[in-house]
Amino acid sequence: MKKFVYLFGNGKAEGKGSMKDLLGGKGAGLAEMTRIGIPVPPGFTISTEACTEFYEHKRRIPEYILEEINLNLSKLEKLIGKKLGDPGNPLLVSVRSGAKFSMPGMMDTILNLGLNDRIAERLSSMTDNPKFVWDAYRRLIEMFSDVVFGIDKEEFEHMFTDIKKKEGIKSDAQLTPEILKQVINKSKQLVRKKVKAEFPQNPLDQLHMAIRAVFLSWNNERAIFYRKQYGIADDLGTAANVQAMVFGNMSDDSGTGVGFTRDPASGEKHLYAECLMNAQGEDLVAGIRTPKHIEELARELPPVYKQLAKIANTLEKHFKDMQDFEFTIERGKLYFLQTRNGKRTGIAALKIAYDMVREKLITREEAISRIEPEHLEQFLFPIFNPDEKQKHKVIATGLAASPGAVSGAVALDADTAVRFSGEGKSTILVRKETSADDIKGMAASKGVLTARGGRTSHAAVVGRQMGKVCIVGAEDINIDEKNRRFITGGVTVKEGDFISLDGFEGKVYSGHVPVIPSDIIQVVEETIRPEESENYKIFTSILKWTDEIRTIGVRTNADTPEDARIAYKFGAEGIGLCRTEHMFFAKDRIPIMQDMILSQTREERAKYLSKLLPMQRNDFKELFRNMKGHPVTIRLIDPPLHEFLPKLEELMLEIKEHELKKESSRGLDRKRMLLERVQELHEFNPMLGLRGCRLGILIPEITRMQVTAIMEAACEVAGEGVKAVPEIMVPLVAMVTEMKAQKEVIQQVADEVLGKSKKKIKYKIGTMIEVPRAAVTADQIATEAEFFSFGTNDLTQMMFGLSRDDSGKIIKTYMNEKVTLNGKTLSILEKDPFLTLDLGVVELMKLAIEKGRGVRPDLKVGICGEHGGDPQSIVLSSAIGVDYVSCSPYRVPIARLAAAKGALNAK
């Protein structure tokens, strides 16, 4: 029979660390810690498969699983020597969820389970700390009611506050067992009123109800939103952990804490932990009290501190990654309640990976597999301009929980943050502390600032994970929700006012502080020297490792010499796409272009084009120089001609205005001429009109001019000793005949130029694959094209029959609307296909590559759409045999990483 429950305790465990699918992260961690001799309170884990069974049995725990739970409960009772529900010697347990992927704050926890009226009474009479017992019972009722009955915690808190006020209680220390009993009675009344039921007095009922609540919480709204946000499958399910309670709030030599084996913000190698003495775990994570730095523990309980540090070290060595752990000290005895790979900022991720490789803890491959593209991005985010910072007042200081520099309008709650962000405002969410309810607001904000909580509080952990700039525990801040403002050090900041967060230093500035590029960017842009940046060293070292691993090339989409220069510094191995239209659109060139379009004869047209020739030749020379012998793929003119002319409606209105005012002028005549041509060139669907190679075929003079400029440029730089490797790319080919028609012109012109210059330049002629027909007939097209480059933007548009420019509302609706397919609930669109390659598009690309290589086995294949810079798309491309991706200069490092990760995945 299938096993659903896994026991752990006393150095033995039925589960282990690798069983995350089955036991969830928490359960697997508890089992593994138990196995390697770390002090863990015993307990058992109910597997994710049990959760699946639960949903398959109409949200009931099947009898055979209940029996297995009860059996393991008995074993646990034996291990501990206590019994659930035994008034004389009661076992108290916690019940926690734990899915495969950690979802902070998403799932609910119940502590102190096993208490009831009778047991509380008996315990309080047995202990020297009755207040502790009654408080534990109070907490149980509150948590249980929240989680199981869905009664808002706030209601309990309000009632508690009212009683404290009535009794004149100012600090929790003043509470007495009697007052707490009064609170408990009121709590039970509240339950009765709200759910027409009694708070369950049978501890076994409590346990079963709690486990059921854990399973149900897998599908609560916040959990679904979170999974969607992070692309976690909906059908994984969660495990439930039942574990003997240990109490951090039992005495002054008790306490609770959380920690990281290294600094999760900077990556520095030192123990990074916080604790609260005489407190329960939830007090800490919720950020209600700001915890103490771990050094205090070292002073107060040196042996415990030493043990903690040693275990932290053991954990890191064992799991070979930076660990995020939770511990409790019960009367001077240390317990570990959880360990998992710690979330970290991008900067920390690189630093830790880099250091661990140097410490020989992990391999380079392992290092790369742990670094995500978003981590690299953080190195490229701007920082505040130091000069400008001085002009702004520091209005608060907190803990630098997640780095970065950002300015935005203050929003005092999640809904407002979502609204501000929807209005296009840069937003900063400012809260006393955050909880799971704030997730949407955090996602919508650029930065998060809290008044309470430590570096391991909810805001800090989630903020880091989301890559938001985050400052926590800025205690000076007093939030005045009623008046929609906060006050800090005498300064009043109203909701909507701008503040700036420096997540590197933990400083909050008033107003909008201008930013400058990050130090990596400054090195690339040559405003500082590489040696001046430690980050640059780490960044480039890691990117070099990616180059050893990845199997596909990374080029750049660069239209200007400056783009090319920067991309080269970022490691681009050539230009995958140089869009030449910018060479026509420049201010000094567009009037020539307009004259060319207005030309009546071939000769006139050629005359204007010949004016553009030397300009474009110079552009190409610069590109070749900056690419230092790497290939430069140049796309011939692509956009519709009318893009070079004024807009139809504007011209019509201008002319109408002139006419109605009965004005007449030569300007009006030219406007009328322009209008005539604009009307002539007007297209219902410009995307599907006269563009791409169609232009080159209808007006071969343009192709001739461009190829002349390219080949002359190549010859001229060859004269300077620079190797030029031009790859001439014909856009929007649908048929091999189009390709051939342009190829004939290109070869003829190239032969002429090379013949004249007597230089030998190797050049290639290839095509964009951006029209579905080209992909379907790739076997024909490859007979004439020496390379393919997928123009995935247009290919996606044509495949879907959906214009990117017109798709906003549609895609938004599609991502929200749900359908049920094969029993699964899906969005109509799970991802925006213009950001991440759609699988239907990939299918066609695969077909095209197979067909193309069928006739030309050495066919070079690249991707040059926006997708070339999207990590997931890069992995997909790599899997179907693409040779290289090409992306914007600043995406080159990300593409190198993604390509390496793709190669690791494929192993």
Add this chain to the structure above:
Amino acid sequence: MKKFVYLFGNGKAEGKGSMKDLLGGKGAGLAEMTRIGIPVPPGFTISTEACTEFYEHKRRIPEYILEEINLNLSKLEKLIGKKLGDPGNPLLVSVRSGAKFSMPGMMDTILNLGLNDRIAERLSSMTDNPKFVWDAYRRLIEMFSDVVFGIDKEEFEHMFTDIKKKEGIKSDAQLTPEILKQVINKSKQLVRKKVKAEFPQNPLDQLHMAIRAVFLSWNNERAIFYRKQYGIADDLGTAANVQAMVFGNMSDDSGTGVGFTRDPASGEKHLYAECLMNAQGEDLVAGIRTPKHIEELARELPPVYKQLAKIANTLEKHFKDMQDFEFTIERGKLYFLQTRNGKRTGIAALKIAYDMVREKLITREEAISRIEPEHLEQFLFPIFNPDEKQKHKVIATGLAASPGAVSGAVALDADTAVRFSGEGKSTILVRKETSADDIKGMAASKGVLTARGGRTSHAAVVGRQMGKVCIVGAEDINIDEKNRRFITGGVTVKEGDFISLDGFEGKVYSGHVPVIPSDIIQVVEETIRPEESENYKIFTSILKWTDEIRTIGVRTNADTPEDARIAYKFGAEGIGLCRTEHMFFAKDRIPIMQDMILSQTREERAKYLSKLLPMQRNDFKELFRNMKGHPVTIRLIDPPLHEFLPKLEELMLEIKEHELKKESSRGLDRKRMLLERVQELHEFNPMLGLRGCRLGILIPEITRMQVTAIMEAACEVAGEGVKAVPEIMVPLVAMVTEMKAQKEVIQQVADEVLGKSKKKIKYKIGTMIEVPRAAVTADQIATEAEFFSFGTNDLTQMMFGLSRDDSGKIIKTYMNEKVTLNGKTLSILEKDPFLTLDLGVVELMKLAIEKGRGVRPDLKVGICGEHGGDPQSIVLSSAIGVDYVSCSPYRVPIARLAAAKGALNAK
């Protein structure tokens, strides 16, 4: 060794009738006629393979072929008992081209080859008719110089005319040998002057040069144009036929003629031949003299006439098709020079096929294989309104060579006809006679009228083949080219004036005579009874035969009850596409539609839609009734919403005008509101925007209203005893999730309506496949769609990335521009992909069908784009497993035929 030359004569032949590929039509016909005992002058055919060798040897006839020719010449000389170049007993031959496909007037002919100065002198001295000898020599020089040296015939004619004028000759009968010798001398001078060479005196040289000229003429401009026009491959090559001369101009009991075994215009079963006594073949075909009806021969040479009639009968029985033959009578002895399947009008084609099946000469399958879609079309062309004809003057009468009724502007030469037609004018080419030079002009015209020539003249033959209305031999017409006019019976018609041709009766009317539908259409439209039309009987009989043969269904694209009714009469087996947008666009509905679009709330929107509901329900009821139990495929709303609103520029201009005039009104306010909404809905590429199922998903109220209307209509007609078979089609699906989202709405609404009405209606839900992504992921989509219908218009647009509306100039250029691919010269586009399915599109469709049937083996697949009515596309569709095509009502008969032909091809 390969054989290149095939001898025939004296009842024996090396070739035979089935060897058209090798011997060309003419050569194969001569061989076959010889074999079956028909009197044919002996000769030999040089094969098309020799032509290919010729081009492969840089336009030289290789030595081994020359040797084979000379060998066969000797055999021919033995058969005849005469010798080429023997002054005492000279063999004279004709050299003619003959390709696989007959191309009238395209290839050149040389007669009387073998004559030179010396032989002519000797022959003239031996004969009692020296004038005949010198005239034959004169003709040889003229034809040879034209064909071999490229000297314009006109130059010889001018010179000849000058001499006749000088000598006072008014009729050819007055010519003397001396005058003819003078002409010959002048001709030789002309040759010397033009090509710096002598007319060759060696008959063997003449022969070799003539054969070479035949091969070269394969690639003259006219031949290339013709092949392009009719889709004949450029690499077939032509054969050359060398045949002993017989002379129709030797005496008064000599003559030449051409004929058809049945009437090629009407299809009536009687000998349809013409002859010219004492004339050579070219005189007849060129239409220079109008020939006599064959009845005259019956009077003048009764035994010859009898023999001719008997042979004609033999030929038709042997070849099992109507034959087009040429004959010559030399001194009372009959020779057949050619036979081939005769070109015919559409009406004749059906009549002949129908009759031959009844005569048991051919099977129904053979009959169908000989009928082309264009033939059927002729039955549907309009005819002149008899009442209107009476109001117009008959200005000339000629021979009804090709039927139809057409009005157009008179063009007196081919260039003018091309120009008129380019200006969009309906054009009628009026010529004394036509020659190969007029082909382009004929192609550009709607009708052709000649003053000379018989029913077998160039104009008649080519006009019939092109399906032009054609009247020939309207002898009253005098063309005055200088003054760009013609005069007939006192009436002057200027170039550009309108005339009307009645090709059924051979009458020419002045002005523009209005037309009415053909009798077939009148039957279908129920303005006459079926019994009143003999044509209708033939037409429907043949269509019934197609139904026995074809393997795919034919449905119709019908949006209105009237369309549905007509299509049903034409044999449609259901509606393949009902576009419901017309149900929104109607005059009384569009304001409601606009109000719906301007609505601010769901409720308001639903209110306006509920006004449309009863209207659409009635539309559907009518469709169901007219389809009498056949399936009705209804596409849900498809076009972008903004199509229901006024145009952006118009609104802007109107508002600007109001503003500048400082007017203000409530109308202006509504205009501003409309403008706002139009701007909101404005799309850069409406084709790729908010349309199709995207509309239905964003505004499900529309889908709900439509499905309610469909299902309520089905229930109501079911109450009348009419079976309704609705197939609800979701347009523009790219993803299975879109399909599912709409399917959920459709099923819900349908269940509601059916539940309420308690009727059982079987309905299907399927999708258009018109977006490439849908085709690529057809395996997913077929899990939810019960049928596919290819929207080949949009599919072609998306596959090419080319908007049909914006493609005019591009496609035109593409069809003209040539590229060389694998050594072949091709147009960039050989065919307009919006008319005939492109092979790349077909490839994708094939993939989609395979994928779709992979998951749903009984998936019904149709085609409902314009291509559904294109014969070639129907054949392609049938080959990839499409179940039915759907086309406009008037294309249904053509689709039935094409489907049957496709099935025959596949056998």
